[in-house]
Amino acid sequence: MRQKSVLPLENNKMTDDTAVEKKSIRADALRNEDALLEAAKEIFAASGVDAPVREIAAKAGVGVGTLYRRFPKRSDLVVGVYKREVDACVTAATEFRTRFSPGEALTHWLKRYCQFIVTKKGLAAALYSGDPAFDALPAYFRANFEPTLQSLLQSAAKAGEIRGDIDAYDLLRAIGNLASVGGTEGAEHTHRMLELMIDGLRFGATTR
Amino acid sequence: MRQKSVLPLENNKMTDDTAVEKKSIRADALRNEDALLEAAKEIFAASGVDAPVREIAAKAGVGVGTLYRRFPKRSDLVVGVYKREVDACVTAATEFRTRFSPGEALTHWLKRYCQFIVTKKGLAAALYSGDPAFDALPAYFRANFEPTLQSLLQSAAKAGEIRGDIDAYDLLRAIGNLASVGGTEGAEHTHRMLELMIDGLRFGATTR
DNA sequence: TTGATAAACGGAACGATGTTCCATATCTGC
DNA sequence: GCAGATATGGAACATCGTTCCGTTTATCAA
Secondary structure, three states: OOOHHHOOOOOOOOOHHHOOOOOOOOHHHHHHHHHHHHHHHHHHHHHOOOOOHHHHHHHHOOOHHHHHHHOOOHHHHHHHHHHHHHHHHHHHHHHHHHHOOHHHHHHHHHHHHHHHHHOOOOHHHHHOOOOHHHOOHHHHHHHHHHHHHHHHHHHHHHOOOOOOOOOHHHHHHHHHHHHOOOOOOHHHHHHHHHHHHHHHHHOOOOOO | OOOHHHOOOOOOOOOHHHOOOOOOOOHHHHHHHHHHHHHHHHHHHHHOOOOOHHHHHHHHOOOHHHHHHHOOOHHHHHHHHHHHHHHHHHHHHHHHHHHOOHHHHHHHHHHHHHHHHHOOOOHHHHHOOOOHHHOHHHHHHHHHHHHHHHHHHHHHHHOOOOOOOOOHHHHHHHHHHHHOOOOOOHHHHHHHHHHHHHHHHHOOOOOO
């Protein structure tokens, strides 16, 4: 029987690069793959993308052989983790939309997005490593985040909760730049600046 | 007796973070330090800043113990190498100035600077690694390159060989961005674009 | 349910690399 | 030239990436 680890992505859209001819993947293999991505996510956040392979395998409760079977190169793991996180962040948007008003949903999602950015130790390092394996990541980010935010912005604007002249990509970039100031207390600083931006969105909501 | 390896920096300005109380450094130690920086420079350019320590020590003709005595952390070596290269690039400017006309000196130096940028495999990776040891590098680059280029530009403009409305920092950034397109044949592309820019500088030299 | 079969697993083992340590070699000042 | 200080080299140990194969486990048909 499936257990709790199945929550993020019922459809396995990110690992089917070798799909189309495989009939079925064993259930334990699926579970392990998920456990590995979850473990890698936490360890990448804590220690960066150069964390020891053994540590990740141990946290996932599998052997290193299993890790290598699923993710032959480290970049495979990194890409898998970050795509999975992007998907989770996008999924959160639809949840926020059902539970909150358009404006509140937008606010919640921006904070969620911000958290995604801040916790990504080593993401920038990976992106600038020169390894072509990461070339597709930025496009994946934008292709998923931009429509999500676009939609949230439109809904909130239509509801009169924010102004309507904000471009989604601009806002994504701006928050990304905001959060790029690292450091221990950088998270708080980023959070304050984000609140400021959100207030800025609200300002002029009615004044068309 | 000193040998050929002493040419770049007679004054040891980049390794005196622990100075002020040391009386004298043994001559062989100085020679080894220079050999290590020279070896590391070439190996970093060829294989990136993650190249094996043993390889660098071997190329320098010393044991790893000697390397670790002088550069306890890898970042020490990286910073040492790049500061040394900045110094060499700045030194080249004064040489060009004595051997060429102001305009030619400027052209030569821009190509020299461009070569500095292009050959820096792994520099970007180091800068974005998040290691605070590299925080001072960008400032060091600008503090040395901007006045150098500024001066070259002024001389060339005063001699009527180029226009006079070019900002040194803008030009440095522009060339840096030009050269950031990596790849094997990227060097040629960068060179062509650089020639274009230089022609752009010349254009309008007399007009106004 | 059970057994055959393929799939997946785990972790020992190996090689490459980072890092330390100290007996030995070399330099410097006298 | 000598003594003491300084620096060296590379063996030795620790850590990590990666491979390999005997063992375990899931799947499915009977």
